[in-house]
Amino acid sequence: MFSTVLLFAHGFGPLRPQDAPSDRTRELLLAEGYAMVGSSYSGPTMWALETALPDQHAALRAFEDVLGTPPRRTIAIGRSMGGLVSARQAHDPRGGIDGALTTCGIVAGGLNLNNYQLDGLHALSELLAPGRTIPLVRYDNPEQAAQAAADILAVTTEAQASPQGRARIALAAALFNLSGGTGDPAEQQQRQFLALTAGGALNRYVTAASRSNSPRAATAPTTGASTTVPC
Numbered sequence: 001m002f003s004t005v006l007l008f009a010h011g012f013g014p015l016r017p018q019d020a021p022s023d024r025t026r027e028l029l030l031a032e033g034y035a036m037v038g039s040s041y042s043g044p045t046m047w048a049l050e051t052a053l054p055d056q057h058a059a060l061r062a063f064e065d066v067l068g069t070p071p072r073r074t075i076a077i078g079r080s081m082g083g084l085v086s087a088r089q090a091h092d093p094r095g096g097i098d099g100a101l102t103t104c105g106i107v108a109g110g111l112n113l114n115n116y117q118l119d120g121l122h123a124l125s126e127l128l129a130p131g132r133t134i135p136l137v138r139y140d141n142p143e144q145a146a147q148a149a150a151d152i153l154a155v156t157t158e159a160q161a162s163p164q165g166r167a168r169i170a171l172a173a174a175l176f177n178l179s180g181g182t183g184d185p186a187e188q189q190q191r192q193f194l195a196l197t198a199g200g201a202l203n204r205y206v207t208a209a210s211r212s213n214s215p216r217a218a219t220a221p222t223t224g225a226s227t228t229v230p231c
Contacts, residue, residue, distance in 0.1 A: 003033070003071060003072040003073065004033075004034055004035070004071060004072065004073050004074070004075060005034070005035045005036065005037060005060070005063065005071040005073075005074050005075075006019075006020075006029065006034050006035070006036045006037075006074075006075050006077050007037055007038065007056060007059070007060055007074055007075065007076045007077065007086075007089075007097070008020055008021070008036055008037070008038035008077050008078070008082070009038065009052060009056060009076065009077070009078035009079070009081075009082030009083070009085035009086050009089075010038060010041075010078075010079065010081075010082045011078075011079045011080030011081045011082045011083075012046055012047060012080060012081040012204070013046055014046065015040045015041050015042070015043050015046060015048065016040050017038060017039060017040045018038050018040070019036040019037050019038040020036050020038075021079050021103070035063075035067075035071065037059050037060060037062075037063040038056070038059060039052075039055040039056050039058065039059035040055070041055050042055055047081070047110070048081075049081070049084065049085065049088075049110065052082075052085040053085065053088055053089060053092060056076070056085065056089060057089075057092075057094060057096065060074065060096060073098040073099070074096060074097055074098055075097070075098060075099045075100070075101060076089045076090060076097045076099070076100040076101070077100075077101045077102075077103070078100075078101075078102050078103070078105055079102075079103045079104060079105070080103075080104050080105065080106060081106060081110075082102075082105070083102030083103060083104060083105015083106060083107060084102070084105055084106045084107055084109070084110070086100045086101070086102050086105065087100055087102055087105060087107045116175060116176070116177065117176065117205045118136060118137070119175045120172050120173070120175035120176040120205065121136050121152060121172075121202075121205055121206060122136060123168075123171060123172035123175055124152055124155070124156055124168075124169070124172045125152065125155075127168040127171070127172065128155040128156060128158075128159045128165065128168060128169075129151075129155045134148055134151045134152060134155075135148050136148065136206065142207070145206060145207045146203075146207065148206050149202060149203040149205075149206035149207055152202050152206055153197060153202050153203070156169060156193070156196060156197060156202065157197060160193050166189050166193070167189075169189065169192065169193055169196070170188075170189045170192055172196075173189075173192035173193075173195065173196060176195075176196065176205070178192050178195045178196065179192075180192040180195070
C-alpha cells in the first residue's frame with residue numbers, strides 16, 4: 001500500500017481532471033509507489049482560484065473514500081496557476097497537507113502576473129502598432145478580448161519579418177520574462193517569438209484581463225476528479 005499521495009493542481013487551462021503534469025511523470029511516480037489525485041476545478045472560468053482550494057480538498061476526500069483509508073502523508077504539487085493553488089493549500093486552516101511543492105508557481109499572486117503580462121502587451125502594441133488603438137483592458141465581452149488577441153498576434157507575426165520588428169519583439173518578450181535561452185542571438189529571438197505566438201500564448205495573455213474571480217460554491221457533482229494509485 002502506498003504511503004504518500006500527491007495532490008496535483010493543474011495550471012490555467014481547460015477544466016478537466018488531471019492528477020499529474022504529464023503521462024510520463026505519472027508513470028515515473030507510480031513506479032516509485034506514489035498515488036496521485038487532482039480535481040478539474042469547478043470554475044466557472046479557467047482562472048479558478050476561488051474554487052480550486054475547496055475542489056482540491058473535495059478530490060482528496062473522494063480519494064480517501066474510494067481507498068477506505070487516509071494516506072500517511074499528502075503533498076500538494078502545483079504547476080503555474082496550480083502552484084499558487086498548492087501554496088495557498090499549505091496555508092489553509094483546514095490542514096490535510098504535509099508539504100507543498102510548486103513548479104513555475106505564480107506564488108507572487110495573480111495581480112503580479114497580470115501586471116507584467118500587461119507590460120509586455122503594452123510594449124507590443126506601442127512598438128508594433130503605433131497610432132493604432134488595440135484595447136488591452138476593460139473588455140465589454142469575450143469577443144472583444146478575442147479580437148484584441150487576434151490583432152496583437154497579427155502585428156507580432158508581421159513584425160517578425162523585419163530586423164527592426166524582431167528587435168522590438170525581443171524587448172517585449174523580456175517584459176514577459178521570456179529569455180529565449182542561450183546561444184546565437186538570432187536563434188534566441190526566434191524562440192522568444194515562438195514562445196509568444198505558438199500554442200496560443202498571446203491569446204492567454206490578452207484574455208487574462210477578462211478573467212473572472214467571482215466566487216462559486218464547489219460541490220462534488222460539479223467537479224471532476226482524477227485518481228491513480230500504484231499496483
